[in-house]
Amino acid sequence: MSGGSRCNVTNASVADADFWGGKRSIIRRVLRAFPVPDTIAFFEQIGVRLHEEAGGKLFPDSNRARDVLDALLREVDASGAELRAGRRVLDVIRTGTGFRIATSHGEFEADTVVLATGGQSMPKTGSDGAGFEIARRLGHTLTPPTPGLTPLLLSKDDLHGELSGVSHDVELTLWVDGGVACRIRGAMLWTHFGISGPAALDMSRQWLRATLDARAVRLTANLCPGSEFDALYRRWTTLAATRPKSTVRSALATLVPASAAAALLRRLHIDAMLTLAHFPRDERRRLVLALTAWPLPVVGSRGYDYAEVTAGGVPLTEINAATMESRVCPGLYLAGEILDVDGRLGGFNFQWAWSSAYVAATALARRPAEGVLVFARP
Template identity: 30%
Template sequence: MNNKIYDLIVVGGGAAGMIAAITASRDKKSVLLLEKLPQIGTKLKATGGGRCNLTNTLDNEEFMQMFGKNGRFMQDALNLFDHKSLMNFFKEIGVETHAPDGFRVFPSSHSSSTIIEALLSEMQRVGVEILKSQRVKKLLHVEGKIVGASSETQTFYTKNIIVATGGLGYPTLGAQGDGLEMAKEVGHFITELHPAMMPLQTREKWVEKCRADTIAKVELRVDMKKHSKIKAFGDLIFTKNGIRGPVVLDAARDLTPLLDKYGEVPILLNLTKGMNEEQLLKHIKNEVAKNQSASILELLTTLLPAPISTELCELSGIKTDLTYGKISGECRAKLIKLLAWTPLSIVGHEGFKMAMITRGGVDLKEIEPKTMQSKVIDGLYFCGEIMNLDGPCGGYNLQWSFSSGFLAGKLK
């Protein structure tokens, strides 16, 4: 039995929870952090392929726009703690950061362990009490006010709780939606939940033959009139049963809800670095002028890897050993069309087990953006992925975790 009354209890030892605990403890609050796993920062360890893409260099206005219609909710948190503040914070606790491509910010070590160790060390320095292997089951409240939390083995007392348990993505790293259930139990509305940032499966089987290469600067767009504004840009990799890579991770945020609704989502891919039909035709004719005897496959490999070129020829009804002059006008036109926009049908995904983040969460209308405090229960705060706010790849979601965690840790 722990009869101590803490100023704050933080539930969840990820990025948002750790910075919230540090912030409150620096403000001379007594803080207890409860983590259900035996280790702190497990999901953070996997971020950015273990390299930990902390944030990016966009200004706050552009940053918010990348989160879509809910992005404006972040304004107060970002004004208080933006990417520059985050980099300064890490510098203060001994971690140098840099942006090698001028955009994505990493620890100079390019190791998430550096970040986790520094946060853990700072929590210990400022006196945060940490209890691991403590799964919180219930938020305790009386007359609309927080009074504590109970785990499977203990009850803890406080007037303030920050729930920073994340969403449902990466269940192998501890995500089981505990915080969402707790929020629901005390009266919060949870929006529809979808897995996001994940590989996608296609109906087309030819993708399996194209797995060897990464295609750079691909544009992906949804081929449905009602949803034609959904687009993503980035590198693409074909897989045994579909597609993955940054462009797919970004698009998946919008595609998984559509899949639930329609069962299949047609998409178009520009695999030729933005070239349109006219530019593609001109490029091929220029290549023919250089070498009249070149096969169509040789001509196409000036644009795309051979396996993809072969598949596009097959889809166009063209034998790969023919010269351009021997191909019918109809087949040429079909090939150019396919080179400009390659159609695929998205038919599935592997659910939350492969999802890096969750789309959906605690309804933002029920959270005060100036403090991150619940409008339903006094003394209850949320930060990070548990809220209905998610962004694309590139440090967006981690910056939001740190910004919202910092703001929540200030307590009202």
């Protein structure tokens, strides 16, 4: 499902600043253990060459996610590991120094267990939160989860109803308890239900975490990213002096898509055919304020069914960053999205999966020979 069925394997530039959740020093340590160049080399070694696209996104040259999956499955087979698919893990019970695993096909025992079950995003894939509950029963706490990288819903009377399908660059600002908490710049897509696209998806995590904490939250969009109120007002003043016969609509269409320009003017009850020479100062100020701080009345999100990641999970302080082994349940390892780490859109969450799995696998390889069970979503 990743990358529109092409699989955005990683990003050309990945740093701890691209992630939220746990302590960045821990995230940094894990990422450095298996950085992007090692990921690229690994996939090339197993027959998947990658190429870079806009935003540093790395995709397989074949542009087929199936080729990535097939290559990984071939490596599982080549390593001598046994893959037992179609078996639901119902519980993992601590038994002295080992574990008893209850599944839909009976029970068995293991000395070591790896939880790589993901979070709760896209539950039809198997990541329905069961891994969280297993970790909790084994002694871990949880940072309360919320959807991340999910489209946001707006109240019915906003611009999205008129602009469905229109995409353009914006800068979104999240206001929490009256102050600026976060700014995210990028492309935003207006939809029939609200907003989507990279900027909205990246902001969704911030909005949902703040509302989970019962904070006073609001979201605004600067439709002319990079231009603040004063600078944009001066630009309109200059336009009025240099192009007095231009209409407000034609001038506005040089800043935002024409359909957005028309919709904004209708919402503000500004005459679109008014010439700039006759554009009143107070209406000019209203327009500039709308362009730089358009309120987005978010009423919710499309939830886990559409979320590309889960924010929250097992705190990083409860694992050893050098091995990914649990600090509260020896012999238990955790990797990927089950941990309280979530990255922005663009291949970053995959890189966290590769890096954290590498750290766990390296630690497991140093253990005495024994059976290792890895529970992962399908």
